[in-house]
Amino acid sequence: MSSDGFADVAGVVRRRSGIVLTDDKAYLLETRLGPVLQKFGLASIGALGAKLRQRPDEQLERAVVEALTTHESSFFRDGKPFEHLAKLLPRMLAPGRTGPLRIWSAACSTGQEPYSIAMLVADALAGRPGPKVEILATDISGDVIGRAKQGVYTQFEVQRGLPIRSLVKYFKQDGAKWRINPDLAAMVRFEERNLLTDLSSLGKFDAIFCRNVLIYFDAPTKTRVLDSLAKRLNPDGVLYLGGAETVLGLTDRLVPVSGERGAYSVAEQRAAA
Numbered sequence: 001m002s003s004d005g006f007a008d009v010a011g012v013v014r015r016r017s018g019i020v021l022t023d024d025k026a027y028l029l030e031t032r033l034g035p036v037l038q039k040f041g042l043a044s045i046g047a048l049g050a051k052l053r054q055r056p057d058e059q060l061e062r063a064v065v066e067a068l069t070t071h072e073s074s075f076f077r078d079g080k081p082f083e084h085l086a087k088l089l090p091r092m093l094a095p096g097r098t099g100p101l102r103i104w105s106a107a108c109s110t111g112q113e114p115y116s117i118a119m120l121v122a123d124a125l126a127g128r129p130g131p132k133v134e135i136l137a138t139d140i141s142g143d144v145i146g147r148a149k150q151g152v153y154t155q156f157e158v159q160r161g162l163p164i165r166s167l168v169k170y171f172k173q174d175g176a177k178w179r180i181n182p183d184l185a186a187m188v189r190f191e192e193r194n195l196l197t198d199l200s201s202l203g204k205f206d207a208i209f210c211r212n213v214l215i216y217f218d219a220p221t222k223t224r225v226l227d228s229l230a231k232r233l234n235p236d237g238v239l240y241l242g243g244a245e246t247v248l249g250l251t252d253r254l255v256p257v258s259g260e261r262g263a264y265s266v267a268e269q270r271a272a273a
Helices: 003-017 023-032 034-039 045-054 058-068 080-092 112-125 142-150 155-159 164-170 219-231
Strands: 101-105 133-139 152-154 171-174 177-180 188-192 205-209 233-240 254-256 263-266
Touching: 003 023, 003 045, 003 058, 023 034, 023 058, 034 045, 034 058, 045 058, 058 142, 080 112, 080 205, 080 233, 101 112, 112 133, 112 164, 112 188, 133 142, 142 188, 152 155, 155 177, 164 171, 219 233, 219 254
Parallel strands: 101 133, 101 205, 133 188, 205 233
Antiparallel strands: 152 177, 171 177, 233 263, 254 263
């Protein structure tokens, strides 16, 4: 692969998604971009880079970013954030609450995370009336959003982190696969969304999950995204990051939740502003 080809592709990916591709990721381009090259009739990564450099091509740029975005996910992944949210839900769903409970699953991939959140909410309500619940699930990839909307998973996928009790309660077998119950699916709204764009139209949330996303960004982009997420949190809301991610040294808008790894709240001086 030519260095120019790599630089051109990496530049498009960074501009559109914030993901930084370092030189040691060259193998990733070779592995994942093969279908893109074939679809657009390009002979090599170098040819792809040249075409991207010559003129903007929305369809081609979109295909490149789709191919290079990681979509690893599983139900109740990493456990701790869901355990913490489960402890908060009785307060969040208290009978006297005015307004809906709003939770955002950013970078939701194929939907396991927002559906896991929906299961927690349904368990907390236990069939009793409660406030309106709005779970927004977004991802930069239109392909995975389309897959997530279907709410259909293989046996292998439901075995990854999903308790058998939840499988029986919230899924129905559909041939060799499992389909999420319509009532649970109705809690979740899926939308294609780029975290680098203006997020103000989304409103405020009681909880935001944005896990294992920042690891792909450089420091300035991490700060930009964290500050943007902080603005979307209610004063008593909580942000969940991945286990290898932190806000320290990146923003003063968020502070760690005491005793909870990967959970952050809005800094008081910012919340009051």
